[in-house]
Amino acid sequence: MHRGIGFWLAKRRLKNPGKTAVVFGDGELTYRELADAADRVAAVLWHRGIRRGDAVAYIGENSPQFLQVMFGAAQLGAVFVPVNTRLAAPEVTHLLVDSGARAVVLDAEFLERAMPGVEAGRIAHVIVTGEGLPEHPGLARLVAEAPGGHTVADVTLDDPAAIIYTSGTTGKPKGAVLSHGNLTWVALNCIVDYDVVSTDVSLMISPLFHVASLGMGALPVILKGATLVLEKGFEPGRALALIQEHGITMLSGVPTTYQMMADHPAWATTDLSTLQKLTCGGSAVPTRILNAYEERGLSFSQGYGMTETSPGATSLSPAMTREKQGSVGLPHFFTEVRITDQRGDVVPRGTVGEIEVAGPNVFLGYHGQPEATAAAFTDDGWFRSGDLGYLDADGYLYIADRLKDMIISGGENIYPAEVENLIADIEGISGVAVVGVPDERWGEVPWAVVTLREGAEVDTEIVRAHLDGLLARYKLPKNVVVVEDLPRTASGKVRKADLRERYGRGS
Incomplete structure (x- = not known):
């Protein structure tokens, strides 16, 4: 019985086989095609010895292959390790070695940056997306020639699904281990709190290797059977054109991306009438951006979270953007937030203390770091964020400072x-x-x-x-x-x- 995210595409293939799942450039994939490709990726990995618990790294820009490798690995009970494409070679090496990855799938342009980590780590297989290179097989060819058959692992919601690296205060990135349950529940939180529906068309302008783009962007859309429009990178003029071309209903970004779109010459003439849901993370939305979008009849959902919470912890609905300006909102539907003092006691409303989070979206721990994991949780199981904040009389969270100096x-x-x-x-x-x-x-x-x-x-x-x-x-x-x-x-x-x-x- 497979209860993890690896069965999602098989279910979507059964329920919505002809529905467009992913649009990428001039092409698109239905849920049947996406599921079939993930099955073949799983077979490719299986026949190369990848088994339950093995880590599979991915270094590449947004593409259908990112999703195929993630869901294919999930079928085997393997652990997906997305790598930030902006990292330098020593940083990539640390991630590949620390995760213990047994295979890496990457875009050819990142091969040179990854090779020191390949040579220093446990990686047995290097697969290049596309047609490949003379010394490394191409994923497209391997998938086309993949022999049938692979074992789907007996995965539970408590099993590891991904290792997402988050920089640590000690100077070395730590791998946050997210379970299948973590990724399932954060997707459900988004579906409930952001009203994701099957008719939504979501534009993904942020990199999928970021936990917010993955956990709160792509996964809720796929779980709900909506359509994901993938972009390799962000260019404000092109993003505006895609909104109009595809009738985009959902858009996620950070304040910088939204500001660059509003500053673009095409902003005033682009048809934004289909846009309904804008989510913004990373930091609070400045008033100048709120004003620019409200002039076009648009408002934001904002929130607070971190890699360790998969990442959503709170969300501020568009209806409360002005009334609770400066707040990061209420806890997500299946998540709880409390504020404690230095002794660990819960403090009264309005009192600043450490923000602690609990819920099924809270991570399993730091990969290979039991002491850091133990220090991250209270005795009664709440995650200690290291951030300072307070809850107002209505239960809305406000961030006061960052203990970690991030x-x-x-x-x-x-x-x-x-x-x-x-x-x-x-x-x-x-x-x-x-x-x-x-x-x-x-x-x-x-x-x-x-x-x-x-x-x-x-x-x-x-x-x-x-x-x-x-x-x-x-x-x-x-x-x-x-x-x-x-x-x-x-x-x-x-x-x-x-x-x-x-x-x-x-x-």
Whole structure:
């Protein structure tokens, strides 16, 4: 009995075989075609020795192949590991090695970046999407020639389905293990709270390797039997054209993408009449964006979450956007949120404390890190977010601060410790702190505040050149400020709040 996400496409093939499941470029796939392709991918992996519990990594842009590999792996009880395509080679290597991946499917353009990880890890099979290369087989050919037959694993909702990597405060990304149940329940939360229906046509402009795009974008649409329009990347003019061409009803993005669309010359003339549901994550929607979309009769659902909650924890309905502006909403339908103090006691409404989350969408733990997993949960099983917030009298959540000092730039999470550890290696730097500085376009951008050894000279260009190739480019500091001393606590920790206050206006 298969109870995981791997049976979804088989059910859709039975119920809606001729319904368009995915539109990609000039082509489209029905649910029958998508399910058949996932079956063949499962067979390809099976005949290469991939079994229950084995990790299968995927490095590629949005495409039907992403979904085929994910659902194909799920049939076998294998664990899907989507890799951020913007990561540098050392970051990719860490993910491939840490996950213990046995196979990797990737777009040819990422092969060079992935090979160090392939050679350092346990990967036995490298498969290139499309027709392949002389030294590596192509997924399209393998699927076409796939021998029939593979064993569908006896999967339960408690079994691991995916490992999604989230940067950790220690500087190394941690793999959040999401179960089949986690992905099922987060999809159900979205279906209930965002009113997803089978006639919806959803435009996916965000990368599927992001947990929000996957868990709250693609999966609810497929579970409901609606249609997903996939884009390899985001270009505002093309996104507007696709909305009009396909009669898009649903759109997910971050404030930056919505702002770029509203700023595009085609904004005023594009027919947006079919749009009904806009969801925005990553950070709060600025008033200027709310105004621009409300002028076109559109409003947003906003929310709060993290990889560990698959990722949705709360949602703010469009009807409450103005009345509760600044709030991230109420807990999702099948999710609970509470606020606790340092002793772990629940605090009264209006009191700031740590945000804790419980529900079937909360992850299993961090891959290979039992101590970090234990530290992430309270004794009674609630996930400790590390974020500060409060609930108002009506139960709406407001974020007060981020204990983890995470920077959110254009919807991408940046953890300062990861950047700081590499900057500290630069000759002449004696101290470093990376903080987020408000930015009109990206929401926040990272700045590095450094102290130097006597006689040393370091500037922004030197720091960025050192980091280039080691980190994704969005993580590179946009500015480097040299100071005599970093503000520190009595115990020696940098007071980042002081730095954010000092440089909060970018000066």
